[in-house]
Amino acid sequence: MECEICGSKIVGKKYTIIVEGSELTVCERCKELGIEAKPTRVVVKKRVSKTPKPIVEDYELVENFHEIIKRERERKGWTQEDLAKRIQEKATLIRKIEKGEITPEKDVVEKLERVLGISLREKVEEVKIQKSKSITPTLGDVVVIRRKKRS
Ligand SMILES: [Zn+2]
Structure with missing residues (x-):
């Protein structure tokens, strides 16, 4: 395994860093040149807890x-x-x-x-x-009004 920045052979621990959005495997000396990436990427999917209307x-x-x-x-x-x-x-x-x-x-x-x-x-x-309407009739009334308009 060679350092993707300096090209020297990585002896011992290798580091994964992010440089300008891309992941690079580098040696210890070069790891300061980027942001150290998390060893494992855990994607936690947020569970939608709120119950939507039927x-x-x-x-x-x-x-x-x-x-x-x-x-x-x-x-x-x-x-x-x-x-x-x-x-x-x-x-x-x-x-x-x-x-x-x-x-x-x-x-x-x-x-x-x-x-x-x-x-x-x-x-x-x-x-x-x-x-968004300022005057809000009850939903029931709205339904009745719409019904009348439609027919
Ligand atoms: Zn290096």
Whole structure:
């Protein structure tokens, strides 16, 4: 092994230094010419700890989807059983969704949207726009307004 700077044979310990971005194996005398590199490179991947909002494809469920479902259901005068029957799901599922205990599957979300005549999803960009507004209506109201505009 020869020193990559002075070219002399490295006797004993060799050093890995970084000179202008490239790694060089050098002798003890030359190690001062660069920054000593760490003997082993440990790449620690940061684990993303925060849980993102539930994402249904490129849509995000609105933050208070469970409140909207409950409110819209009650507005129609339906019990949880009534709603469950209409979307062919179990009433326990509705109960859990309304409590915010579970995030409904995409097909359930679609069925709920259909029978309740609401939208529970928003495109990610739309959420960002919404947050920048100074006057913030509740998400539920926004959903209803959008729905009316669309149809
Ligand atoms: Zn050297």
